[in-house]
Amino acid sequence: MNDEFESILDECISALQAGIPIKEILAEVPDYADQLRPMLYAAAVLADPNPVLVPTERKTALRAEYMKQVATLPQKTPTWQDKGQAIYHILRKRLTYQIVLSDLITVTITAILTLTMATLILTFIAKDSLPGDTLYSLKRMAETGQLLIPLSETYRRGLEESFNQRRLNEIEQLSQQNRAAMVEFSGVLERKGDKLWIIEGYPVVLPDDVTIQGQPQEGDTVHVIGLLRTNHTLVADTIRN
Amino acid sequence: MSNEATLLERIQRHDQVALAEVYDLYFDQIYRYIYFRLHEPEAAADLAAEVFLALVTALKSDKPPRTSLTGWLYTVARNLAADHIKHKSRTVPLLDEIIADEPSLSEQTQWVHLMPLLTNALHQLTDDQQQVIALRFGQGLSLVETAEVLNKSIGAVKALQHRAVAMLARLMPEVEHE
Numbered sequence: 001m002n003d004e005f006e007s008i009l010d011e012c013i014s015a016l017q018a019g020i021p022i023k024e025i026l027a028e029v030p031d032y033a034d035q036l037r038p039m040l041y042a043a044a045v046l047a048d049p050n051p052v053l054v055p056t057e058r059k060t061a062l063r064a065e066y067m068k069q070v071a072t073l074p075q076k077t078p079t080w081q082d083k084g085q086a087i088y089h090i091l092r093k094r095l096t097y098q099i100v101l102s103d104l105i106t107v108t109i110t111a112i113l114t115l116t117m118a119t120l121i122l123t124f125i126a127k128d129s130l131p132g133d134t135l136y137s138l139k140r141m142a143e144t145g146q147l148l149i150p151l152s153e154t155y156r157r158g159l160e161e162s163f164n165q166r167r168l169n170e171i172e173q174l175s176q177q178n179r180a181a182m183v184e185f186s187g188v189l190e191r192k193g194d195k196l197w198i199i200e201g202y203p204v205v206l207p208d209d210v211t212i213q214g215q216p217q218e219g220d221t222v223h224v225i226g227l228l229r230t231n232h233t234l235v236a237d238t239i240r241n
Numbered sequence: 242m243s244n245e246a247t248l249l250e251r252i253q254r255h256d257q258v259a260l261a262e263v264y265d266l267y268f269d270q271i272y273r274y275i276y277f278r279l280h281e282p283e284a285a286a287d288l289a290a291e292v293f294l295a296l297v298t299a300l301k302s303d304k305p306p307r308t309s310l311t312g313w314l315y316t317v318a319r320n321l322a323a324d325h326i327k328h329k330s331r332t333v334p335l336l337d338e339i340i341a342d343e344p345s346l347s348e349q350t351q352w353v354h355l356m357p358l359l360t361n362a363l364h365q366l367t368d369d370q371q372q373v374i375a376l377r378f379g380q381g382l383s384l385v386e387t388a389e390v391l392n393k394s395i396g397a398v399k400a401l402q403h404r405a406v407a408m409l410a411r412l413m414p415e416v417e418h419e
Binding site for chain 2: 002003005006007009010013014017038039041042043045046053054058059062063065066067069070071072073074075076078082
């Protein structure tokens with residue numbers, strides 16, 4: 001009851017300060033009118049509509065004295081402690097759960113998008129690279145990635161054949177440019193000599209330290225890793241079937 | 242960041258422009274607050290000026306307001322006004338004497354004519370009640386703002402306001418309201 005009356009009184013005082021006549025205010029709260037009336041008349045006297053001010057001349061003089069004192073204040077350059085406190089206040093305002101979560105999501109999405117875009121751009125640039133080029137490993141990684149995507153066996157084999165054809169084309173291009181590089185490809189072992197095998201039409205020299213895995217026979221498909229020399233000779237490093 | 246918070250930060254760095262802004266922004270408010278309590282224009286102006294000089298002194302001694310500039314200024318003003326009231330030598334006339342000196346109330350057409358009576362009646366309120374009245378009526382602050390300045394709950398300010406206005410109403414002479 002008391003709290004309710006105090007609230008009503010405060011609302012009436014605010015109404016009075018807003019210029020509403022006492023009679024109108026009391027008419028809104030008839031149950032409390034008798035109790036409120038003397039208080040509102042007292043409040044009406046208090047609510048001076050023309051507040052007093054210091055005469056301008058005096059105020060100017062007081063201000064001048066104040067500014068004279070202000071001028072004596074030493075210049076204050078922020079200390080490391082001040083800077084630290086300022087950073088702390090900024091961080092404290094920033095480090096709310098929602099803001100941190102929102103920042104984290106934004107940073108993650110931005111990082112993923114940036115990485116994806118960068119990979120796509122570099123893969124596009126690397127698509128014509130040859131063994132020995134800087135971006136060649138990226139080209140091979142992109143191919144490996146494609147093979148990792150779970151697709152049908154037929155599609156996967158098609159991709160493997162397509163990639164192997166690229167390897168053979170790369171050897172052709174390297175030969176045309178007289179470049180030496182480590183190459184690899186898969187192909188049919190067409191003829192098996194002592195030191196020279198013909199694999200997918202390419203003569204492959206077998207040095208003494210060559211590694212041969214399995215027992216490849218003519219007609220088998222073998223995978224060759226070797227060095228293509230500038231004289232177009234392909235020296236095998238590893239052959240496996 | 243609010244304007245007051247920015248101002249506070251700037252004055253902590255002894256920014257002279259900010260200190261001038263503080264004066265221009267708060268001087269009238271502080272003066273009216275003190276005037277409302279003392280009803281002595283000269284003394285109120287001197288004390289209001291002292292409030293701002295106290296701010297400079299606080300900055301010099303590296304004890305500036307930390308959280309609320311308004312709260313700090315009003316606290317200093319309140320203390321200075323309280324000291325002034327405590328130490329002034331003049332005798333406050335009794336309310337009955339004042340009433341006796343006043344023209345008959347039936348002759349009064351404006352409520353403001355009762356101000357001198359009420360001014361003296363104000364001195365009979367407790368310090369807290371006077372603060373609330375000075376801020377609510379002298380400054381026109383809202384209940385919430387008054388509570389912030391006095392660092393009290395809204396409920397406490399409402400109660401103080403109620404008791405103060407009721408007391409003043411009792412001290413007011415019978416008035417024909419129509």
